[in-house]
Amino acid sequence: MISARKKEILLAALLIRAGQVVSRDQLIDELWGDQPPRRAAAALHVYVSQLRDFLRRSDGTRHPIVTRAPGYLLELGEDELDCHAFQRLLNEGRVHARAQRHEEAVVSFEQALAQWRGPALDGLKEGLIVSGFVTWQEELRLECLEMTVASSLAFGRDHELIGFLYSLIVEHPLHEAFYQGLMTALYRAGRRADAMQVYRRACEVLRRELGLEPCRPLRDLHQTILVAEDDFGSHALSMR
Incomplete structure (x- = not known):
């Protein structure tokens, strides 16, 4: 196992930019920020050499880290990272959802979410490459969760969603789309009072944490539930 934190950061940055040249200056910034050591280039060379030994191909003849001006490139070959599988499955789900194939969309979204093993690159987010990637991936995961809920509601998985x-x-107390989904699922399950309680909770959290009222879609859903008859089951989250 690679135990040195700097080598973990270096490997993460090269994996994120797999197939692309990452300059020595970018990697030095990633490892040390605005306080690099006096011999940062030499230290980087040592870390790269150690990573090469760790990642050497099973036949012992080559490693995936290539020196290419002005820095280094990591070649993945036919391997697929979890993040690549996640993005591929998310894109498949988007295609199904846009075509109103919501059951197939949910399968793709759930397979995408299964690629997550915990917080992305936890503890390695100091540099621009890794922190930018983590932010992007977390936003994609949030989108995937939203679309899972929307497509699940679209084909009637109300009870399962609650x-x-x-x-x-x-996990996301300020994310209003999840309150909206839960209110919809609860109402369809015949739990109108619980749906109203969820709205009150959303109002309290948003006012306390942000000083804001709920967004227009959430307020409209609240009003719809207040005045709805038994045919409310047709109401669902809007799709992206």
Whole structure:
């Protein structure tokens, strides 16, 4: 295992930019920020050499890190990273959702979410390459969760969603789309009072944390539930 934190950061940056040349200056910034050591280029060379030994191909003849001006390039070959599989499955789900094939969309979205093993690159987010990638991936995961909820509601998985949405609200207490999804699922399940309680919770959290009122779609959904008859089951989250 690679234990030195600097080598972990270096490997993460090269993996993120796999197939692209990352300059020595970019890697030095990633490793040390605005306080590089006096011999940063030499230290970087040592880290790269150690990574090469760690990543050497099983036949012992070559490694995936190539020196190419003005820096280094990591060649993945036919390997697929979890993040690449996640993005591929997310894109498949988007295509299904736009075509109103919501059951197939949910399968793709859930397979995409299964690629996550925990917080992305936890503890390695100091440099621009890694922190920018982590932010992008977390936004994509949030989009995937939203679209999973929307497509699940579109083909009637209301009861199955309730517990999932309660957990999402705990994880993302300021994300109004999850309150909207939970209110919809609860109402369809015949739990109107619980749906109203979710709205009150959303109002309290948003006012306390941000000093804001709920967004227009959430307020409209609240009003719809207040005045709705038994045919409310046709209401669902809007798709992207």
